[in-house]
Amino acid sequence: MTPRASHGDGAKGVQTAERILEIALRMFRDQGFDGTTMRDIASACGMSLGAAYYHFESKEALLLAYYQRLHEDRQRHAEQLFAETSALRERVIGLYHHHLAALRDDRRLLAALVRIVADPESQASIFAPETRNIRDADIRLFRRAIDSDDVPEQLQVMGALGMWTLQLGFLLYFLRDDSEGQQRTHELVDRCVDFFLPLLPLLSTPFATPMLDRLYATLDSAGLIASALKADR
Amino acid sequence: MTPRASHGDGAKGVQTAERILEIALRMFRDQGFDGTTMRDIASACGMSLGAAYYHFESKEALLLAYYQRLHEDRQRHAEQLFAETSALRERVIGLYHHHLAALRDDRRLLAALVRIVADPESQASIFAPETRNIRDADIRLFRRAIDSDDVPEQLQVMGALGMWTLQLGFLLYFLRDDSEGQQRTHELVDRCVDFFLPLLPLLSTPFATPMLDRLYATLDSAGLIASALKADR
DNA sequence: GTCTATAACATGATAGAC
């Protein structure tokens, strides 16, 4: 579902694939995913339908290439953010806001992406191996954001899982948010963060540990604690 | 997206539509949603493609009819459950388990349904007006399950919203759960319920109210507290 | 007005020639 891996990476092929991707994404943004046919894309690229399919094995693959790009941008931004500040609130809010900002002009693309990623029968499902690396890396970013000696490891892991899940909810709200610059979503994010971050110290006290231990064991035995999260930090 | 509303409800038409639905659902269960074409369904019903489309305006509509059935079954079961017990834990667990049990042999159907309902561009999106009544009624069930004089109204509402959201997560896990009878999902449900139900008394104390007030205000101003939930109980 | 059949269309995807 990614750009055809089997095809060589001769300079020409890569260039052509990039051109197709640029044009396709622009068309998806302008006319929507369903409103753009592969024939439209091919002819806008000045090539035949078959030629376009040579470079991308499916229409979905074009979206997944976008997903990959988005992820790389996000990683870069996070590295910069973490270098700038070690304050938990700034880090967490910074992650959320940047992800929204990056999608600000791409909400139609996001809608199409959600459809594909939420499809449990698709190879590109959010739980599928193909997207697993991206998902794990995303969760790790949240864990790094709240990495602090004051927060027990298990709580960091569960917190990261929770923040990642919450992000899915924010994105769904964002999709439907027609306020100026999706200001409502940004406010929602801020207020939610300001609700749950103060809970961390509370949950870091010995009083809460038995409760958290039980929850962690449950999630872990259900396989919901990604191995990636347990390993490094 | 429901059975063609414009068409009369002559006894024969209804009967035919029901027959199509039965056959289609069986085929979806056996061969998957994508593996079953409208032509297959029509010919299995001994009728032409056009005739099938007369009764159901789209392939999606067949799934949505299933969704509606599922919902009605669920409402009936909940009424019975609430009549049997007023214990919070039994009620909540009863709701979750029955929903899973009803879907036990229909996981392929569920997968197709998730795809449609999760598609933000579809009219049948989980946030779309067409499915809103079902969603609100579902959330109300959760609220009734924890309806108790010991739990403040705002907390009941937020708790119901949370439990409904958690249910979405359980369903996603259920889809991929290949343990015998999806036993793992049932265990996950039990252990999660036993984690969060004891929090209710804790959150019902005056100590927690300011925190909860702020969260409620946030969710409400974001339009996330369904009007249905605020009205009755 | 209620139902069914046939033909046609649009589009994602594929096969095979050059």
Place this chain on the structure above:
DNA sequence: GTCTATCATGTTATAGAC
């Protein structure tokens, strides 16, 4: 790498039967 068929399938149009 690219092109020109060609296919498969969701959906629509239209004509007719009862």
